[in-house]
Amino acid sequence: MSTLTLARPSDTTTSYAVTPARILRSEWHKFWTVRSTWITLLSSAALIIGLGLLVAANYDTGSREFVDPVQLGLSGSQIAQISLPVLGILMIAGEYTTGMIRASLTAVPRRVPVLWSKAAVLTAIVFPLTFVSCLVTYPLTQLFLAGTDQETALTDPGVLAAIAGTSAGITALSVFALGLGAVLRSVAGGIAAFVGGIMILPEVISMIPVDAVDTAIEYFPVQAAGNVGALDTLAGAPSPAASLVALILWAIGSVAVAAFFLKRRDV
Numbered sequence: 001m002s003t004l005t006l007a008r009p010s011d012t013t014t015s016y017a018v019t020p021a022r023i024l025r026s027e028w029h030k031f032w033t034v035r036s037t038w039i040t041l042l043s044s045a046a047l048i049i050g051l052g053l054l055v056a057a058n059y060d061t062g063s064r065e066f067v068d069p070v071q072l073g074l075s076g077s078q079i080a081q082i083s084l085p086v087l088g089i090l091m092i093a094g095e096y097t098t099g100m101i102r103a104s105l106t107a108v109p110r111r112v113p114v115l116w117s118k119a120a121v122l123t124a125i126v127f128p129l130t131f132v133s134c135l136v137t138y139p140l141t142q143l144f145l146a147g148t149d150q151e152t153a154l155t156d157p158g159v160l161a162a163i164a165g166t167s168a169g170i171t172a173l174s175v176f177a178l179g180l181g182a183v184l185r186s187v188a189g190g191i192a193a194f195v196g197g198i199m200i201l202p203e204v205i206s207m208i209p210v211d212a213v214d215t216a217i218e219y220f221p222v223q224a225a226g227n228v229g230a231l232d233t234l235a236g237a238p239s240p241a242a243s244l245v246a247l248i249l250w251a252i253g254s255v256a257v258a259a260f261f262l263k264r265r266d267v
Helices: 020-032 035-057 069-073 077-098 100-107 112-145 159-184 187-205 211-217 221-228 240-264
Strands: none
Touching: 020 035, 020 112, 035 069, 035 077, 035 112, 069 112, 069 159, 077 100, 077 112, 077 159, 077 187, 112 159, 112 240, 159 187, 159 221, 159 240, 187 211, 187 221, 221 240
């Protein structure tokens, strides 16, 4: 006579708790399985290197007062200030477009950890990518700038800090854009808000003939990103440290606002 043994649920199933590490791992995998991620990252790195070499190769000796040697050699980073923030917008707003955000938020009912994990993954990818790209680009551009007023070595005082600041600026802009995408929940809306409100609006506001306005604009995201990556700070401009603090506050503020709406709106 055989005996039937029933297995307890704990014997046949495994409990998968929702932990920060697992949420982070999930967002990491999602990030790398999207084709646009690879295209945007590779093209951004190529533009940083290629455009920097192109500008350096065609540079005519001019006045050092008006040209920053680091910003000249890293001219391609200005394109990355657009392409990588667009990637940040796609990272969150793209899920709203495809409807995948419902699965993400169903798996993580608290919602906000999903947003913080996306910001962490974006930061962990964008900063190393841009920093390495800039480190490769700068010595190459100096081959064309040798003997000009823009000749500076990678080991000269402030150069590495300016390169790191350039990467930090792009990273902060990308996280800021991620927050915009989460608030607007639209790829087109997020891109329009970033390009129009962050890059064009300050130029319009700067036409107001008030000194306080000019001072405030220096702390806007794109302007602060330029200041934090400069070797020679212009007279009256905020220091790189002050600009970096402003950028961090913009990025944190954007994601915090996105978290506020994420918890209070339906998907």
